[in-house]
Amino acid sequence: MAEPAVTRTAVLDDREHALRLFRQMALVRRFEERTEEQYTRARIGGYCHLAIGEEAASIGAIDALDEGDALFASYRDHATALAVGSPPAAVMAELFGKDTGVARGRGGSMHLLDVERRFFGGWGIVGAHLPIATGAALAFTYRDEPHAVLCQFGDGAMATGAYHEALNLASLWNLPIVFQVINNQYGMGTRVDQSNAEPELAKHGATYRIHGERVDGNDVLAVREAAARLLAQAREERRPSLFETVTYRYRGHSVADAGKVYRTPEEVQSWRERDPITRYGLLLGEREIATGADLETIWDEVAAEVKDAISEALAASFPSRDSLYEHLYGDDEWREQFGRMAAGAPFGERGEEPEWQT
Amino acid sequence: MADVTYREALRRALDEELDRDRDVFLMGEEIGRFEGSYKVTAGLWQKYGAERVRETPISEEGFVGAGIGAAMMGLRPVVEIMTINFILVAMDQVVNHAAKIRYMFGGTVGVPLVIRTPGGAGAQLTAQHSQSLEGWFAGCPGLKVVAPSNPADAYGMLKTAIRDDDPVIFCENLVLYNVTGTVPDNGDHTVPFGVAEVAKEGDDLTIVAHSYTVQRALRVADRLGQDGISVEVIDLRSLRPLDVDTVVESVRKTNRMLVAEEGWSTFGVGAELAARIQRACFDDLDAPVERVGAAEVPMPYSKPLELAALPLESKIEAAARSLLRECGL
Ligand SMILES: Cc1ncc(C[n+]2csc(CCOP(=O)(O)OP(=O)(O)O)c2C)c(N)n1
Ligand SMILES: [Mg+2]
Numbered sequence: 083m084a085e086p087a088v089t090r091t092a093v094l095d096d097r098e099h100a101l102r103l104f105r106q107m108a109l110v111r112r113f114e115e116r117t118e119e120q121y122t123r124a125r126i127g128g129y130c131h132l133a134i135g136e137e138a139a140s141i142g143a144i145d146a147l148d149e150g151d152a153l154f155a156s157y158r159d160h161a162t163a164l165a166v167g168s169p170p171a172a173v174m175a176e177l178f179g180k181d182t183g184v185a186r187g188r189g190g191s192m193h194l195l196d197v198e199r200r201f202f203g204g205w206g207i208v209g210a211h212l213p214i215a216t217g218a219a220l221a222f223t224y225r226d227e228p229h230a231v232l233c234q235f236g237d238g239a240m241a242t243g244a245y246h247e248a249l250n251l252a253s254l255w256n257l258p259i260v261f262q263v264i265n266n267q268y269g270m271g272t273r274v275d276q277s278n279a280e281p282e283l284a285k286h287g288a289t290y291r292i293h294g295e296r297v298d299g300n301d302v303l304a305v306r307e308a309a310a311r312l313l314a315q316a317r318e319e320r321r322p323s324l325f326e327t328v329t330y331r332y333r334g335h336s337v338a339d340a341g342k343v344y345r346t347p348e349e350v351q352s353w354r355e356r357d358p359i360t361r362y363g364l365l366l367g368e369r370e371i372a373t374g375a376d377l378e379t380i381w382d383e384v385a386a387e388v389k390d391a392i393s394e395a396l397a398a399s400f401p402s403r404d405s406l407y408e409h410l411y412g413d414d415e416w417r418e419q420f421g422r423m424a425a426g427a428p429f430g431e432r433g434e435e436p437e438w439q440t
Numbered sequence: 441m442a443d444v445t446y447r448e449a450l451r452r453a454l455d456e457e458l459d460r461d462r463d464v465f466l467m468g469e470e471i472g473r474f475e476g477s478y479k480v481t482a483g484l485w486q487k488y489g490a491e492r493v494r495e496t497p498i499s500e501e502g503f504v505g506a507g508i509g510a511a512m513m514g515l516r517p518v519v520e521i522m523t524i525n526f527i528l529v530a531m532d533q534v535v536n537h538a539a540k541i542r543y544m545f546g547g548t549v550g551v552p553l554v555i556r557t558p559g560g561a562g563a564q565l566t567a568q569h570s571q572s573l574e575g576w577f578a579g580c581p582g583l584k585v586v587a588p589s590n591p592a593d594a595y596g597m598l599k600t601a602i603r604d605d606d607p608v609i610f611c612e613n614l615v616l617y618n619v620t621g622t623v624p625d626n627g628d629h630t631v632p633f634g635v636a637e638v639a640k641e642g643d644d645l646t647i648v649a650h651s652y653t654v655q656r657a658l659r660v661a662d663r664l665g666q667d668g669i670s671v672e673v674i675d676l677r678s679l680r681p682l683d684v685d686t687v688v689e690s691v692r693k694t695n696r697m698l699v700a701e702e703g704w705s706t707f708g709v710g711a712e713l714a715a716r717i718q719r720a721c722f723d724d725l726d727a728p729v730e731r732v733g734a735a736e737v738p739m740p741y742s743k744p745l746e747l748a749a750l751p752l753e754s755k756i757e758a759a760a761r762s763l764l765r766e767c768g769l
Contacts (some may be wrong), residue, residue: 127564179742190566190741206568208498241497271474277497344473403748436758440747
């Protein structure tokens with residue numbers, strides 16, 4: 083197997099890098115807390131899934147991506163977008179349904195993306211993006227490009243048929259993809275051992291003759307190191323792998339779930355004691371990379387950044403009603419091709435829209 | 441007869457059928473300890489245990505298929521698909537298998553399976569979680585497809601579905617779950633398939649709808665009533681079998697028809713009705729049949745766009761008024 087691209091020690095030797103990881107996790111934590119609050123203020127609608135507690139698993143792996151690599155994620159994707167560097171204001175604007183959002187307000191919380199930064203979505207049907215990510219890896223192989231795909235999904239997704247088909251194909255075809263399961267112990271209210279016959283998820287790799295590896299998903303450096311190694315293997319040896327990061331979500335499945343009936347407060351507390359950000363902060367202190375005051379400054383800075391993101395997103399405008407049919411097809415002639423078939427409804431054959439008000 | 445919600449009506453029907461017949465059992469994601477994503481099955485897992493209220497992983501194709509197999513052995517599984525959007529993952533089992541088995545095997549084995557699943561939109565759930573696909577199933581011979589619009593029908597039709605010997609796609613609706621109404625106390629109250637209901641009588645215009653859109657149509661009828669326009673609302677209740685006779689009778693009286701639905705109009709329920717009514721009522725119609733449905737785009741997230749895409753009451757009303765204006769009313 084290829085050598086780790088950047089080891090734990092190397093990250094810690096590079097103060098700027100070490101602090102960047104902390105800052106990203108802190109940014110996600112604050113962003114998610116404020117998102118929750120914005121939801122209760124009814125500025126955000128629909129489903130809204132927070133990644134509080136899972137920051138290290140997500141960010142540690144994304145940090146190991148090289149330029150040109152591609153990233154796919156589930157609907158729990160706010161951290162994903164922030165980790166690739168999408169402007170927080172554009173992410174918040176998407177949550178608010180504004181025209182300046184990353185998907186122009188069309189996608190919302192579950193369908194963030196940033197094609198420029200090679201983040202190809204935020205997907206809502208559990209398991210369905212694994213075959214799609216596999217296809218992205220196929221494209222890299224087809225074009226002989228030296229990139230890899232990182233595909234993040236939840237423990238619950240491993241019960242879907244799409245998961246099994248994707249891993250089988252990726253192995254048969256020797257594709258450069260790392261399947262990262264963010265094992266946060268639950269899919270909604272179903273515990274991982276109630277949905278997976280083999281709850282030690284990394285072991286599933288054996289079925290497809292691919293390397294499976296489990297790491298502590300609350301240790302950002304361990305995640306970073308393993309992800310870098312597996313991504314390098316994908317790029318250099320054209321082999322997929324199954325990468326399990328063990329973590330926990332503190333909040334309910336979505337903002338609509340209090341997260342109480344299926345787990346105990348003691349269980350939640352025991353994971354909070356292993357909080358990924360606190361732990362990493364302590365490590366930075368021990369290694370004399372950052373003082374408590376340095377970290378406080380970072381917390382203040384990210385809080386201000388999120389505050390600005392909210393103000394900016396609030397000030398942005400909603401997409402206009404007239405833009406409803408934009409982006410339906412890619413070609414300019416589609417309106418002529420489809421005519422009223424596409425644009426006639428909601429008013430059937432009627433040529434022009436009668437007046438209506440909400 | 442106390443008022444109950446649509447959700448409670450469904451729960452009572454499930455509870456009574458589980459109690460009545462041991463061959464009936466439930467399967468689905470989060471239907472046990474979590475009480476169902478929309479709380480329809482709350483309390484049933486505690487009451488009947490994990491064998492009869494079977495929690496499944498996110499394996500729609502697997503457990504819909506398992507439901508078919510169990511049904512072929514004579515059990516009566518009631519499978520919950522969390523929302524109709526996720527049934528697409530199990531489409532092969534539904535369309536290539538459940539719908540085909542009895543006929544393809546010459547009538548020697550049937551599939552007494554119920555798939556309960558809510559559709560609908562309006563809470564900014566976006567493109568992958570806001571669809572109303574019942575029309576797709578209604579176009580498939582071998583399936584029965586029903587879409588009750590109120591608690592009494594939800595209760596009575598779910599019982600009919602469970603006691604039916606063929607696969608039934610039982611379409612619920614996210615917005616309907618909290619709608620209240622009276623439900624008969626009689627535990628053997630069933631509502632037959634293929635019988636539409638005149639939800640409100642009227643003379644000037646027939647609005648045909650199913651599921652939540654019936655509630656919308658009734659409110660539109662009220663508003664038009666204030667202007668002296670008398671609207672008849674027909675609740676289809678079941679899409680396959682489809683009760684065309686009740687619609688024909690109404691259109692012969694009102695001479696005008698508008699079909700409203702939550703899904704896309706193109707190739708939709710309204711298209712089917714328009715085709716049948718133009719033939720049956722060719723000489724009775726004073727105006728072309730009108731359709732109102734969702735805008736033909738994947739449902740957008742942003743609120744102003746979502747409102748522009750939904751078949752809101754205001755749009756049904758506007759379409760009705762413009763149809764009536766054409767007739768000089
Ligand atoms: C095919 C499908 N079935 C059901 C759902 C509803 N659903 C949304 S998230 C979820 C749980 C997924 O759990 P997991 O994969 O562990 O991800 P997590 O939410 O824990 O990040 C379910 C059942 C869905 N979106 N898609
Ligand atoms: Mg999970």
